[in-house]
Amino acid sequence: MTTEVFGKHKWGMVVDVDRCTGCQACVLACQVENNVPLNTQERYERARGMAWIRVERYWEGEFPDVKARFIPILCQHCENAPCEPVCPVFATYHNPEGMNVQIYNRCVGTRYCANGCPYIVRFFNYWEPVWPESFRNHLNPDVTVRSRGIMEKCSFCMQRIRRGVRNAAKENRELEDGEIQTACQQACPTDALVFGDIDPDNNRTNPGRAYSMINDDRAYTLLPRLNTDPNVIYLAKVDPDREGGAGGH
Amino acid sequence: MASLLEFIKEKHRTTPLWIKALAPVLLLGGLAVFAVTGAVTAFVITAWLGQPIPVLGFDQTVKQPIAFPHTIHAGTGLFPSTGLPGQFIDGLEMDCTFCHRTVTSQANAGVPPVALCSYCHKVIGPEENPELAKLRKAAGLTEEDPSPINWKRVHRLPDHVRFVHEPHIRYLTQHPSEIRNAAPGVNQLSEALPSQVCSTCHGDVASMLEVKQVEALKMGQCVDCHRENEAPTDCTVCHH
Amino acid sequence: MATDRHSHTEVSHEHPSAPSAGEVVEDLVAATGAGVTFRRVAYILGFLAVLGVVGVIGKAVTVGGDTTKWGYVAAVMAFLLTAGGGAPMVAIAPALAKANWVRPASRIAAMFSLIGIVTSLLLIPLLVLLPSLVVEETRRRSVWFEAPVYSPHVWGMMALVGLTVTGLALFYASALPDFAAMRDHSTGWRQRWGEKLSRGWRGTDVQWRSLRMRIGMFGTLYFLLLVFTHFLISTDFAMSMVPGWRDAIFPMYHSVSSLQAGIASVTLALWVARRYGGLERYLHLDQFWALGKLLFAFSLLWFYFFFSAFIVFWYGRANADIAFLDLLIRGPMVYGFATAFVLCFFAPWWLLIWNRLRVSVNGPAAVAVVVLFGLLVDRVRLYVPSWSVPGDRIHDSYLTDIPATIWPDAFDILTIIGAVSAAVLLMLLASRAVPAVSIWEVQQMNLLSRPVQFLRTHGVLVAKPD
Amino acid sequence: MQQRRDLSQTHTNRVLLNSQLNTPSWWLPTVILLGIVVIIGWVVIGFILNKGLGVTGLSRPVFWGLMIVTFVFWVGISHAGIMISAILRLTQAEWRRPVTRAAELLTVFSLLTALLFPLIHEGRPWRAYWYAPYDFARGIFPSVRSPLVWDPSAIGTYLTGSTLFLYVALLPDLGNLRDRTTGWQKVFYTMLALGWRGNPRQWKLQTIGGILLSALMLPIFVSVHSIVSWDFAVTTGVEGWHSTIFAPYFVIGAVHSGVSAVVTMMALMRWLWKWGDFIRPEHFDALARLLIVVATGWLGFTFLELIFALYTLEGPELALREMQIFSWPWNVWFIVFLLTGYFIPVPLWLFKKVRNNIAMMFWTSILVNIGMWLERFFIVVPGLARKTPFTFAWESYKPSPIEWFLLGWSVAWVSFLMLLFARFFPLVPLFEQKESQVFTTNVKIGRASVPAIIREQE
Structure with missing residues (x-):
């Protein structure tokens, strides 16, 4: 086998909320890897900040037994994504690898997809992105720089996936589990993010780390009532104070 | 009446x-x-x-800082010298990958560093050739301060396209029947050399005194070729 | 009079010749007489109605408190509310819009409010069976937020009874001059009956003014109550039983199909009155043609309201949306849905778009039968699966298991036949007690419109008093 | 009909063609003034295209703002045309006659305006042609699953149909104008009149054309605002949008605002061109009675929409409604919306005196459209602002001055187009007016003299 085979994998991510410390290393790594424009104070004040992955803080319990929790939220790559059918020009669609992808050059900027997204992980370029001159040569050459007027969102580091698959094909071998790492996963100090193939129909000898985690007792998905069927699976926070130990989100 | x-x-x-x-x-x-x-x-x-109207770069040549003749380096037969009018030089039949060294392994084909040029042109070529004089100056072989050569790009894909040479070369060398604009006989081979593949998109560069873009390289062309060869046509293959 | 009677039996575009005011009274009062056939039909219907009572009792005895089996009773109740409740609107709406064609049909339309009696009776067993609003601290979905546990029951009953009473009031108010006509132009019990009910009607200006005011008032009130009743019945008796079913258009869909069914019922009743009641002289192509047009319009509206809900569920794909489609359209009720879709929308659409059928007497009547049957199936499709959701699941956030198809048993069939028969019987009896075509409306119509020669063509001059 | 009076055809011609034959003196200054606003508006649109949507107040998650609200508003106004000219034509309502032309015109111009807003609201409007199925080379078609593809096709069809309808109804009057003008005007009207001579065959074709177009446009009329509503309703993720009632709710709301806009316009026409003989209080009376019914229906739908939103008893939905109705400053606007949309105008319309008072009708109909604009704002913005629990940037949307300006500009732009049109074409159809004179009469019934209409025999 020498050509790149497409659609063989179904990518997903497991986020162990119990391990997340809310350190935001993933946010920074993503920003650098994916040429996400710099967020100035003015942008945040106008609620236009961009972060393909963000760490949300939420409170659990009633005062005084209240606890701060962290949960990283990124594009859930829903199998049944509300953002996909509404795009009039197929700029966003579901690809055979189980990912919800955004094609920048096809986007006309209706922002309809962003309305549909219940996780609010889609971002619109209100302005042409600018970087300080000293940053210009630091941009990732493998990632398109998005111009103004289009949507963008987490791509599961598509450039890394493509490179990994290509390398395996070049060396005429199967892709190894863990060979492809997303930028956020690479940066996570507590190993809370695990990216990998989660296709249940894939006959594999080695199940892979992400795949072995999705059937965990603690596994859940966000907003299940909307039936979006995300490919990002969360593992619930373990709360020793609580009966049973595991607290849901 | x-x-x-x-x-x-x-x-x-x-x-x-x-x-x-x-x-x-x-x-x-x-x-x-x-x-x-x-x-x-x-x-x-x-x-x-998928055919643009031939203006604005397509099917036109670009004036390079040094009149580099692909003909003399890669072609067969007698070719006019670009620096010395009236002189003819035998084609060297050099392999494309001799200079464009990363084409079989990486995304970019790679423009050779001036050191690679000067390796030969330190000795080869007469002093009075003005084009070679520019090269030698750039390579720091003269008294003057060396300055980089600002080669003009001929084939430029839009910024939102991620084209990687390596898998294309790999596939076409193994499927010579798919090579286009090739020299006679190449399509019948069981396996082709990387340099026999380039013509598919770049045309017969060896015969071009000044390189020009012969194929439109529009998305339709990419997609057609991918469809014919059962290569993936998912958008993310090229756009991310 | 007898000489040109045959000219009205065949369908023609000619304007019917107007009978004189005296002829109208005599004809229409005479038409209230009951023949042998009438009696036979009435006895059969009465027998069937008694069987219906047996059906309800049998149901109560065999299934006890289990709501699952009561879906068909709920469905037939909703159907009667739909078909009978909407009909009086046919009399009111065009009257408010000053349409002349409706005058001969308004009495029959108003008569349909009698069916409310049957509907109200059917409500009684169902009210007992409705699951309570709050069970173990969890509330089933309801339009009542912080209301007492039994509030839906109380409101539902009040709405239905109120609707019936208003309908009867409308019927009686508009029949006053005709009772007076019976008083003056008949003998025996009819005269006494007319004398009692006409309440001293003399036809003074004041009396006419108050008559018009009453019709307008009761008519408006009836319409508002109709929408309100459908709102209550459809939410409390269907939607609240299916977890996650949240369909804001549902009451409106009910109201619109109620108007559709009302038009169909009136068309059918007019056809029967014309064919067997000896009223060819008063019920013309005009009425059927106009009703055919309305039926066509409302059949299209049925689809519009259905589709407005469908596309939102189908596109939305949330769990509740999928469960709803599975339950009512794809799952246990798929055949019911397909039948209702064809009979309520597809068949009327393609039949009534055909000029020869729409512009005829028999065509709209035939389509009316189709539509009425379709709406019965539609109510079955909506109510039976709702009632078949197990009682302990109706407090969930959405339906996870789709219940299986519930087929009608013998008691259900008896109940349906009995309820419909009782309704028809009431109508038949009423048509003996008061002329089925309003005497004063026909007289007024003859007064207000007259054929005229207009340039080179024939026209009708229609006077429109305020 | 009680105010019917016999008007000679000469009088009708003279008065109704006064704008074309002797332009009133206020016309030019008004048009120039509006024209300046219009030009500024186009410059502002150019500025948005040049700078990008950063100049708006849009944020995340409020990705759709004032421009979409204004789009829905103008599509709503456009529903007046078919409501008045098609539905009332098919139901043979006599009082529609003086209103038809202006209502149709309002449809065409408001649709043009409506189409503009989503276009400039796009990130890259110069790529809007991708909505059309043209590009075979890449094998990508527009996604027919997207309501944004249904939208342009429905609105485009409606616009085409309305324009045809307007033109067909304009033909007899163009012939009339041709015969009364000289010089370049004659040439102009001659070309447009397409050889209208008013012979029986032409009249027959014109009538058939009108009736056919009315019947064919009815489904389009319903579909247009339904599809606009599905832009919102198909979205599960936004609380307050995913409601099955949206399609009929939007349609009836559109009729409410559209007919009110027609009332506003009729009052203006009556004042500006002094057409008191033709646009009579009875017409306002009839429109107001129609509006009472429509408004009450609309209120019923509003009520159902709210009730069924609360029906779920789901946290996020309740939170949204709480914000929309009870929290500052939304609560004030919500009350303003209810008052202007229904509770001030409708009770007033119940009085015959108000219905027959042009000034009152003018102001109440303007109130309705303020309320209906607010209604659209209440649908679009709060839903987005409180979409799900994941909104980490709960910033309320503040429209930028540019967006407010464009809202006002759109009104000026439509008025500008209307005035421009009114200079060259009669706003009240002359032939309808004359036809009405022929068809209506008074008959004596007993002691009373009752207005009557001559109808074709059915």
Whole structure:
């Protein structure tokens, strides 16, 4: 086998909320890897900040037994994504690898997809992105720089996936589990993010780390009532104070 | 007879005013509609065929800082020298990958560093060739300060396209029947050399004194070729 | 009079010749007489109605408190509310819009409010069976937020009874001059009956003014109550039983299909009155043609309201949306849905778009039968699966298991036949007690419109008093 | 009909063609003034295209703002045309006659305006042609699953149909104008009149054309605003949008605002061109009675929409409604919306005196459109602002001055187009007016003299 085979994998991510410390290393790594424009104070004040992955803080319990929790939220790559059918020009669609992808050059900027997204992980370029001159040569050459007027969102580091698959094909071998790492996963100090193939129909000898985690007792998905069927699976926070130990989100 | 003539005259005189008035407008309006339709049709047809109109770079040559002849380096036969008019030099039949070294392993084919040029041109080529003098200056072989050569890019894909040479070379060397614009006989080979593959997109560069883009390299072309060869056509293969 | 009677039996575009005011009274009062056939039909219907009572009792005895089996009773109740409740609107709406064609049909339309009696009776067993609003601290979905546990029951009953009473009031108010006509132009019990009910009607200006005011008032009130009743019945008796079913258009869909069914019922009743009641002289192509047009319009509206809900569920794909489609359209009720879709929308659409059928007497009547049957199936499709959701699941956030198809048993069939028969019987009896075509409306119509020669063509001059 | 009076055809011609034959003196200054606003508006649109949507107040998650609200508003106004000219034509309502032309015109111009807003609201409007199925080379068609593809096709069809309808109804009057003008005007009207001579065959074709177009446009009329509503309703993720009632709710709301806009316009026409003989209080009376019914229906739908939103008893939905109705400053606007949309105008319309008072009708109909604009704002913005629990940037949307300006500009732009049109074409159809004169009469019934209409025999 020498050509790149497409659609063989179904990518997903497991986020162990119990391990997340809310350190935001993933946010920074993503920003650098994916040429996400710099967020100035003015942008945040106008609620236009961009972060393909963000760490949300939420409170659990009633005062005084209240606890701060962290949960990283990124594009859930829903199998049944509300953002996909509404795009009039197929700029966003579901690809055979189980990912919800955004094609920048096809986007006309209706922002309809962003309305549909219940996780609010889609971002619109209100302005042409600018970087300080000293940053210009630091941009990732493998990632398109998005111009103004289009949507963008987490791509599961598509450039890394493509490179990994290509390398395996070049060396005429199967892709190894863990060979492809997303930028956020690479940066996570507590190993809370695990990216990998989660296709249940894939006959594999080695199940892979992400795949072995999705059937965990603690596994859940966000907003299940909307039936979006995300490919990002969360593992619930373990709360020793609580009966049973595991607290849901 | 006279009365008939009168009748026709009368009839003509009473041609409804609206027809008279409408005629020039219809004529002008018709022409305008025709022109607009024509322009739109031309646009649509070029989009369908994936063939842009030959302006703005396509099918045109670019003046390079040094008149580098691909002919002499890669071609076979006698070719005119670019620096010394009237002189002819035998083609060297060099392999494409001799200079474009990363083409079989990486995304970019790679423009060779000037050191690679000067490795040969330290000795080869007469002093009086002005083009070689520029090269030697750039390579720091002369007294003057060296300065980098600002090669002009001929094949440029839009920023939102991620083209990787390596898998394309790999596939075509193993499937020589898919190579286009190739030298005779290449398509019958069981395995081709990387340098026999380039012509598919770049044409016969070896015969070009000044390199020009011969294929439109529009998305339609990429997609067609991918479909014919059962390569993936998912958008994310090239756009991310 | 007898000489040109045959000219009205065949369908023609000619304007019917107007009978004189005296003829109208005599004809229409005479038409209230009951023949042998009438009696036979009435006895059969009465027997069937008794069987219906047996059906309800049998149901109560065999299934006890289990709501699952009561879906068909709920469905037939909703159907009667739909078909009978909407009909009086046919009399009111065009009257408010000053349409002349409706005058001969308004009495029959108003008569349909009698069906409310049957509907109200059917409500009684169902009210007992409705699951309570709050069970173990969890509330089933309801339009009542912080209301007492039994509030839906109380409101539902009040709405239905109120609707019936208003309908009867409308019927009686508009029949006053005709009772007076019976008083003056008949003998025996009819005269006494007319004397009692006409309440001293003399036809003074004041009396006419108050008559018009009453019709307008009761008519408006009836319409508002109709929408309100459908709102209550459809939410409390269907939507609240299916977890996650949240369909804001549902009450409106009910109201619109109620108007559709009302038009169909009136068309059918007019056809029967014309064919068997000896009223060819008063019920013309005009009425059927106009009703055919309305039926066509409302059949299209049925689809519009259905589709407005469908596309939102189908596109939305949330769990509740999928469960709803599975339950009512794809799952246990798929055949019911397909039948209702064809009979309520597809068949009327293609039949009534055909000029020869729409512009005829028999065509709209035939389509009316189709539509009425379709709406019965539609109510079955909506109510039976709702009632078949197990009682302990109706407090969930959405339906996870789709219940299986519930087929009608013998008691259900008896109940349906009995309820419909009782309704028809009431109508038949009423048509003996008061002329089925309003005497004063026909007289007024003859007064207000007259054929005229207009340039080179024939026209009708229609006077429109305020 | 009680105010019917016999008007000679000469009088009708003279008065209704006054704008074309003797332009009133206020016309030019008004048009120039509006024209300046219009030009500024186009410059502002150019500025948006040049700078990008950063100049708006849009944020995340409020990705759709004032421009979409204004789009829905103008599509709503456009529903007046078919409501008045098609539905009332098919139901043979006599009082529609003086209103038809202006209502149709309002449809065409408001649709043009409506189409503009989503276009400039796009990130890259110059790529809008991708909505059309043209590009075979890449094998990508527009996604027919997207309501944004249904939208342009529905609105485009409606616009085409309305324009045809307007033109067909304009033909007899164009013939009339041609015969009364000289010089370049004659040439102009001659071309447009397409040889209208008013012979029986032409009249027959014109009538058939009108009736056919009315019948064919009815489904389009319903579909247009339904599809606009599905832009919102198909979205599960936004609380307050995913409601099955949206399609009929939007349609009836559109009729409410559209007919009110027609009332506003009729009052203006009556004042500006002094057409008191033709646009009579009875017409306002009839429109107001129609509006009472429509408004009450609309209120019923509003009520159902709210009730069924609360029906779920789901946290996020309740939170949204709480914000929309009770929290500052939304609560004030919500009350303003209810008052202007229904509770001030409708009770007033119940009085015959108000219905027959042109000034009152003018102001109440303007109130309705303020309320209906607010209604659209209440649908679009709060839903987005409180979409799900994941909104980490709960910033309320503040429209930028540019967006407010464009809202006002759109009104000026439509008025500008209307005035421009009114200079060259009669706003009240002359032939309808004359037809009405022929068809209506008074008959004596007993002691009373009752207005009557001559109808074709059915």
